[in-house]
Amino acid sequence: MEPIKGKKILVTGVTGWVAGPLATSLAAQGNTVFGAARFRDPAQREPWHAQGVQTVSIDLEKDRLDEVPADLDIVLHFAVAKSNNFEEAFASNAHGSANLMEKAAARSDKVSFFHCSSTAVYAPHDHDPRKEDDLLGDSHRPMPGMPTYSISKIAGEVLVQHTAKRLGVPTVIARLNVPYGDNYGWMMFHLMMMERGIPVPVHVDQPTSYTPIHADDIARSIPYLMSYASTPAEIVNWGGDQIVSIEDWCHEMSRLTGIEAKFNPTTATIAAIIPDLAKLHDRGFVTSVDWRDGIRRQIAASRPELLKA
């Protein structure tokens, strides 16, 4: 499918890992892109303007959405609150998502909505690929610091589905697996742990497998996912084509840097979650970045001093 061009797009969560690189790539493709976050410090805005992304301050938790632009074609909603408090998490991730759709639809009768959810909504089931209608569960509860994540992402999906149907907004809910790019990703934390000799938590039910997707492929896949936007909202799993475990990528980082990878098999971490990607592939999408190249690129961009000659 052709990249999206000439559209007026709001990307929320622009100061975060996934949405920032996506917003700049959409701007470079010739779209009018607004990047939204709280922007508590006005100085945070300038780097986005320099990359062709206009900035918009919103606060989903407080329902402060007055800067949402009119006449949008697409909302790509990535903002998320990772909070220990359910009230805050529901306010931002569930109510906030629905309020955002409502505001965008009130200001544009042509808007489509892309809601970034997570494969964190699935109940892990050994290493069996999870289909969109498989059982949901609280997969992230065992992970320290993520007590509200799975449940508030589920709540977000439900309110987004309800609001899409009520307002007639074409919507896709994309359940993202493990995103990474040249300058972000879970594996960067693992590399930092390896440097300090800290064993990397892996699930006792090894290997701790996922389907990581590189930022380049995240950007390329947006038109394929948007082709599912409809009412009622459609749910689509979103990940890379290769099944790769934490153990695999730590061993690869070890090979590239010479730093030993030690593991701590535990139940106090997220179990393997492998999404079934048939729906995404049905539209013809295949990923382009091999995971080993992606890991090498990440270290070369963010920790070049660690790469072996």
Ligand SMILES: NC(=O)c1ccc[n+]([C@@H]2O[C@H](COP(=O)([O-])OP(=O)(O)OC[C@H]3O[C@@H](n4cnc5c(N)ncnc54)[C@H](OP(=O)(O)O)[C@@H]3O)[C@@H](O)[C@H]2O)c1
């Ligand atoms: N990272 C992963 O491994 C992963 C995996 C699967 C799915 N996902 C999904 O991918 C999306 C992006 O995740 P991420 O890891 O890139 O997020 P992130 O780095 O934690 O960034 C979160 C973003 O949300 C914004 N935000 C937080 N609270 C807000 C509020 N009350 N009002 C407005 N904006 C708010 C933050 O902006 P400020 O704090 O600057 O205001 C920031 O831009 C999320 O929907 C997430 O659930 C992520």
